[in-house]
Amino acid sequence: MALVGAVLLAPGCSSPRPGGLEGIDAKQAYARCVEGSGSEEAELDLDPLLVEWPSTQRSALEAELHRGELIVVRYTGCAMEVLRGCEVEGSYEWTEVSGKHDQLLIQSAGDVWAKVPLGAAKLVGAVERYGALLLDMALVGQYAGPSTPPPRAALRGRQCEDATHVVSSLIVGAFELTEASGARVEAGVEVSGAGAGGGGSRHRGYYSSDGKLAACEATSSYGPPRDCRSLVQLELLPLDARVETEEILSDLRCPEGMAMIHYGAQPIAGAFCLDRSEVTVADYARCAADHTCSEAPASVDWRGVDELDEALHARYDELCNEDKAGRRKHPVNCLTLDQARAYCQARDKRLPHAHEWIYAAKGGEQQRSFPWGEDPPDRHLVNACGRECARELRARDEEGKRQPAFTALYERSDGFVGTAPVGSFPEGTGRWGLVDMAGNVWEWTSDAGTSGARVFGGSALSEEAHELSALGSKMVDPRSRRADLGLRCAADPLPGEGAAARPRQRKRRR
Numbered sequence: 001m002a003l004v005g006a007v008l009l010a011p012g013c014s015s016p017r018p019g020g021l022e023g024i025d026a027k028q029a030y031a032r033c034v035e036g037s038g039s040e041e042a043e044l045d046l047d048p049l050l051v052e053w054p055s056t057q058r059s060a061l062e063a064e065l066h067r068g069e070l071i072v073v074r075y076t077g078c079a080m081e082v083l084r085g086c087e088v089e090g091s092y093e094w095t096e097v098s099g100k101h102d103q104l105l106i107q108s109a110g111d112v113w114a115k116v117p118l119g120a121a122k123l124v125g126a127v128e129r130y131g132a133l134l135l136d137m138a139l140v141g142q143y144a145g146p147s148t149p150p151p152r153a154a155l156r157g158r159q160c161e162d163a164t165h166v167v168s169s170l171i172v173g174a175f176e177l178t179e180a181s182g183a184r185v186e187a188g189v190e191v192s193g194a195g196a197g198g199g200g201s202r203h204r205g206y207y208s209s210d211g212k213l214a215a216c217e218a219t220s221s222y223g224p225p226r227d228c229r230s231l232v233q234l235e236l237l238p239l240d241a242r243v244e245t246e247e248i249l250s251d252l253r254c255p256e257g258m259a260m261i262h263y264g265a266q267p268i269a270g271a272f273c274l275d276r277s278e279v280t281v282a283d284y285a286r287c288a289a290d291h292t293c294s295e296a297p298a299s300v301d302w303r304g305v306d307e308l309d310e311a312l313h314a315r316y317d318e319l320c321n322e323d324k325a326g327r328r329k330h331p332v333n334c335l336t337l338d339q340a341r342a343y344c345q346a347r348d349k350r351l352p353h354a355h356e357w358i359y360a361a362k363g364g365e366q367q368r369s370f371p372w373g374e375d376p377p378d379r380h381l382v383n384a385c386g387r388e389c390a391r392e393l394r395a396r397d398e399e400g401k402r403q404p405a406f407t408a409l410y411e412r413s414d415g416f417v418g419t420a421p422v423g424s425f426p427e428g429t430g431r432w433g434l435v436d437m438a439g440n441v442w443e444w445t446s447d448a449g450t451s452g453a454r455v456f457g458g459s460a461l462s463e464e465a466h467e468l469s470a471l472g473s474k475m476v477d478p479r480s481r482r483a484d485l486g487l488r489c490a491a492d493p494l495p496g497e498g499a500a501a502r503p504r505q506r507k508r509r510r
Contacts, residue, residue: 045077046236046238047233047234047236048080048117048118049135049232050118050232050233051116051135051177051208051210051232052116052123052177057080060084061082061170061231065143070089070090070145070146070166071166072088072155072163073164073166073167075164077117078117078118078120080118083159083160083163085157085160086155086160086163088155089354089358090145090150090166090354090355091145091448092144092145092170093143093449093450094141094143094224095142095143095144097139097140099138100140100173101137101139102137103137104116104135104137106132106134106135107127109124109127111127126206129206130206132180133177134178134179135175137173137174137175138174138228139171139173139232140224140225141173142170142171142172143170144169145166145169146168146237146353146446149238149239149240150166150353150355151240151263153359155239165236166239167236168235168236168237170231171232171234171235172224172231172232173232174213174216174230175210176209177208178205211227211228211229212227212228215227216228251495252271253493253495254491255347255491257275258276258489258491259273259275259432259433260272261356261364261432262364263359271493272352273490274356274434274488274490276432276433276435277422277435278488279488280328280330280332281321281324281327283332284296284335284343287347288323292346293343293346294342296334297320297322298334300313300317300483302480302481303477320334320483321334330419331422331436331486333482333484333485333486335486336480337448337453338478340486341446343487344487348491349489350489350490350491351446351487351490353445354445354456356490357445357457360431360432360434361430361434361470363430363470366431368430368431368470369469370468371429372428372438377465379413381425382425382439383414383416383420383424383425383440384459384460384461385461386408386410386411387411388415388416389417389460417460418460418483419441419486420460422440425439437470439459440457440459441460441485441486442482442486443455443457444485451475452477453476453477454473455476459485460484
């Protein structure tokens, strides 16, 4: 779709694609949209405008956004349906941008099918009646999600068999759609001032709006301004419909120290790589020595609802491993989310997505309750809060009052007040040889939003079994430096030697 003026883009996403639809008649555009949407050669517009999309679907989209997971849709290019019964792990983070004001002139039924196909049923008649429509859009930011789609095997719930795309970002602002007979818009020129370019007669005849253009002049880094919160445009990621064969998968490999996690049973639907163990103090120290990572902090800074009393800081500072003698095989901890991301990037890796972490912890399709299976946590399986934790971490202030009172998850000591060297609990090893997926330290993931960043797996301080389960997670302030928080990295598989000799498969877009 071709937007006149400045175009809002998500980080890492391509610009909206015209797709060869400009200047064609209604019959051609309709045929390209409907009949071509299922063909091998069809290039669907993956940045559809939502103006004049049915209000019921807009409401469903907004409800799904606030639910806190990725949004799954069925999209053909001419129609889109939010699949509320289909779920997949993930989240969206608000990103403010400098305000943009764009205009789009719709002069024919062909323009409608080419530029606003989701509202075509309503707009074709309006264009035929009024001659031309002018779409004014003020854009202030976006709810940004993943840059790569989750595998189809990660979808769960009903309606998932109809899924074709996930929403990677939702562009937010306000719009007005009005009669614009005889109006002209200069291509490539950004219009300044909300509502500019319409003239005094814009509100005669056809008129539709959502939000207020003038309200979009205010900005906020915490969310869209009031009356400028309409969902104007989406960016979509197609779910990969290809099925990888065993032969193709055998040509993939993971970097050293990583396990390849297969999605689904045969035939295999994809894979990703995950560190077999948490990143150690020694691993991180090498990165810092190369000056590609910052030094590991020596003190804690627990923010948010779990913020520590000042009297406890010194006691918890002692649990920061940094680069201490005897701690080099322990997991590195007390890192912020940015430090964790920087480490993985320096190693040509990334933080795992939440759905990847959960899939690995559950043992894939085995659906384990805990990474090791169904047995409840005990001192042989996991480093959590045993008797040693409950006893040693009861601090006393000047008046002799106990704070806080830790409760032992299991009665006997597991041998470690804080973290343990990685792999110290082999009986708790998960599928694919993954160690310490529960306990030791919570682990950062890439899923972060306005409410914080999601961490998984529990820690040496966990007092409740649900924290150590495959679904155990919580939200943490991304700036926190916690003694019970570390990381492991993920990566996409690398091509093996046989991949170069194998003919490339054409990716089918649905």
